[in-house]
Amino acid sequence: MKIAVVGTGYVGLVTGTCFAETGNHVICVDIDKSKVDKLSAGQITIYEPGLEKLFLRNQKEGRLHFTTSLKDAVKDAQIIFLALPTPPGENGSADLKYILGVADDLGKIITDYKVIIDKSTVPVGTAAKVHAAIAKNTTVEFDIVSNPEFLREGVAVDDFMKPDRVVIGTESEKAKKILLDLYAPFVRQGNPIIFMDEKSAELTKYAANSFLATKITFMNEIAQLCERLGADVDMVRKGIGSDERIGKRFLFPGIGYGGSCFPKDVQALVQSANEIDYDFKILNAVMDVNEKQKLHLLPKIKAYFNNDLKGKKIALWGLAFKPNTDDIREAPALYIIEELLKEGAEVNAYDPEAMGNVKAILGNTITFSERQYEALADADVLVIATEWSEFRTPDFEKIISFLKNKVIFDGRNLFDLKFMEEMGFHYVSVGRRTVLPQTPKGA
Template structure:
């Protein structure tokens, strides 16, 4: 497994748990040293337990060197990042191409190279052509095996997936991967065997559809507010339809993370390259950006347009609960706008504060717990749906505030109950 990031480390640990002998390789020696000490570089439930268990059983190892591990492996997974830190909605294939250039000289006959990184349609075939050019005498196979892991639930998603998608161009690769995933297939997990390009587009189409559901419910929430209708009731009503499903129908400040924004943009660019329209996908992005602007306006409205010297507690910074990932978090758009308006922000997030400190304005203050963040503030803005924020002693919180405004951007609370406690409550 090449890459000890989010996808690679979870996949390597879970394959080891399924009984495989896995060597996880990463060029970052610091990361490898931490993993050898049993310290995970990412926050994910149950991951560290799998690492510790399978390291002790010698089924999981870590290294910063390709040799001799590449030549001695049957399956070689590529799970390196494609997130461009400079152009955050672009896919960067530099890391994948670098890996191919470095491993190709060490490949042997009958190995299977599997791309698990999210990459544009046609990438797997391009990688195979690169290998043929570098090592023309080696007969190896290529495959695409996209991941469908949700941050905060990645281990559970890997061990109990809705499906496993395998894109291949040879019977040899198909048999190898079917054998690898046999423990999951024996439990009833469907294996979808397809060609390389279909596997690649399935990944993009899935993420694009999920983002579409989010933008749909957020846009519908605007109409519900205008009509004085509870969007939560509407969401429940349509989500009970099995053709639609209830997931990804919770209104909020917009989607974020490293996947949905990048994958939608890549799908749009792919469509444009082939002279195909992508009106729906472009609208999804437009609605998402507009939703973040709308949240800024909602907060301003609660203060009658005057944020100057207002002290606001920010509960949650990451783009969703269960992760420390700040990439494309709505907080990156909303909070700088509040600071620019003169607000003083004190924030608490169970996992995201270290990352937030690196990228949010220096004026941000960070607190050790929820109640420290809330104390002596004029308002609370709930940004992320962490479970801990549903367990706040609201009477205690209100008593410690100097104001009474509560702006719930995740609709975690009920309006009548909040008003009964004396809060001036705003939600979506």
């Protein structure tokens, strides 16, 4: 099939590349000429494991192209995906200006039947707005479909190529047949393609992300109780996660969720509820708890230094909101850094992929190290904010040799408490007891 993808951000680039991988001819369009030039030259613009290999292969095979011309991109396309940003407005609602702007342009240039698909996360009722924006400028037949993405950063290629389910919102039989053919290669193992109306599909995406955000937040609340009651959140997590009604995923406590989806989608769903005078109490609480959780470690760090962080050198491992991505949107690490700097501390950070993005925001207000152990040099303590695999089994002797003090504040519960006790660390994690250095016998 011939496909146009409007927008070459995270969703658009993954979508376009993966559809090309199954033999489709894909043209991706973006108004950012510098980005299009890089992509056309074979330079991938996001970090996502496994994506670059597919990207380069499909470019080489002539199935994946990039342009700044919307007209050229959609001229021969049977299917048009809208993968455009929907940033939160001042009141938290999703801003549809990019999607509706492109919809207005499409009405002026399409000359034959198209299936136009909202791939972006959009509020309920957006499909109708897109339809109206196109229809005012054309009499050509077209269908609007809601097809939300459920991609997890870090494993997006696998998620796209082997989806748990494909949700398609349309009541057009013509569009259904086209999309069944399009997605057939991705569901050969029998995972469902679920058809529903457009409004239900739009709400499904918000409901899914909000539920997962709630699950994470619930465990962070349980972690708060564990610290106060002397329980171990890891044991609680295992105890409830073995219940098949609950499941094991999204039960790991930490220093809050971040990224491009959960914060924005929870906020947007709350605002949608507000617009119809419904008080979504659970999600309001989720947002409140998550904001506080991002700084959960800060009072513990301050207490260790007797509430005086001036001149203290803090090593920070992890800047991305999660491992296997360079995405720093709403990353807890940024909130921690901001507060540490306010308190007069110095920060030396390391992250395998996200340092360039943070440096573009923070400049030289913190120091960046090219290697993880270099960040520890002459530091008073280590703070861990992202659970990159390389942080899970580090060389503890190196850590000890670089740090001034054997002190780690771990926002992702990477290490075993007994092991840290044996190593003689002062080790603070989330929802578990604080490990203190053992007093030598006879002391």
